[in-house]
Amino acid sequence: MKHSSFSAIVVFVYSLFFSCISKQNEKEWKTLFTGNDMSGWDTYLGPAYDTVKQRFDSLTTLGLNNDPDKVFQVVEEEGAAAIRISGSHNGGISTKEEFENYHLSLQFKWGTQKYHPRKDRKRDSGLLYHAVGKHGADFGFWMTSQEFQIQEGDCGDYWGVAGGIMDIPATGNAPENYRYQVNAPLLTFSGTSNYGRRCIKDSDNEQPTGEWNLIEIYCVGDSSVHLINGKVNMILYNSRKVDGGKETPLTKGKIQLQSEGAEVFYRNIKIQQITNLPQGVLEK
Numbered sequence: 001m002k003h004s005s006f007s008a009i010v011v012f013v014y015s016l017f018f019s020c021i022s023k024q025n026e027k028e029w030k031t032l033f034t035g036n037d038m039s040g041w042d043t044y045l046g047p048a049y050d051t052v053k054q055r056f057d058s059l060t061t062l063g064l065n066n067d068p069d070k071v072f073q074v075v076e077e078e079g080a081a082a083i084r085i086s087g088s089h090n091g092g093i094s095t096k097e098e099f100e101n102y103h104l105s106l107q108f109k110w111g112t113q114k115y116h117p118r119k120d121r122k123r124d125s126g127l128l129y130h131a132v133g134k135h136g137a138d139f140g141f142w143m144t145s146q147e148f149q150i151q152e153g154d155c156g157d158y159w160g161v162a163g164g165i166m167d168i169p170a171t172g173n174a175p176e177n178y179r180y181q182v183n184a185p186l187l188t189f190s191g192t193s194n195y196g197r198r199c200i201k202d203s204d205n206e207q208p209t210g211e212w213n214l215i216e217i218y219c220v221g222d223s224s225v226h227l228i229n230g231k232v233n234m235i236l237y238n239s240r241k242v243d244g245g246k247e248t249p250l251t252k253g254k255i256q257l258q259s260e261g262a263e264v265f266y267r268n269i270k271i272q273q274i275t276n277l278p279q280g281v282l283e284k
Contacts, residue, residue: 033269035081045091046141082267100252111263118261122152130253138162156201156233163242165190201233
């Protein structure tokens, strides 16, 4: 899809999606984590990191629902149930069910442990949404998806994972140095785009490391909104993926939480179906 300026077409799409803020068809929240176990989720662990050869070893891929070292565990953290992801082995935990047109809400906080090859780098994880296809599509670890980045100082950034593509209003001057700006021209972000597959969020709304953060995503049709701690970080358009060399819509899929070299806790994971953006979201 060719890049276009913030033209009348974009204005029309914007008003169609974001000005249609009539009261949503409210439905009950669905809890994705009961606090008792990880039923409803699959685990996947990709290649292990060889600290001697300093590379990932494809011969030690553990694969689907094979977690002997308990990278993913239900624990009690600060008096409440949480999923602990150790980060010691790259991979993810993903819902068995796919979702479309929803408001997803969860909390996360960082632990203290870090592992190679990110032992001396920022703590990293990620919330992958509209996750489809085979496990391990991205560098042997994650599914084709759109990523709400969860990384120290970078929460709310966008990454296109294994063929994920989004159009985002942004300005910048080099790959992976483009920043979301609400009235900027729409740019296409993907693994093959001239702009790169990362778009930096608008502002830093994270709590200090070790404190709980609220993450929310609103997805309606092929558009989505990223929020952290009640503040909008980014609005994204035209969700799609590369499929056999052809771009196809990507509007539904699984939810996947990454294990990527850092201990992290997730809790209060819930989802609610919506038909449009609830009133007031863009003013948050």
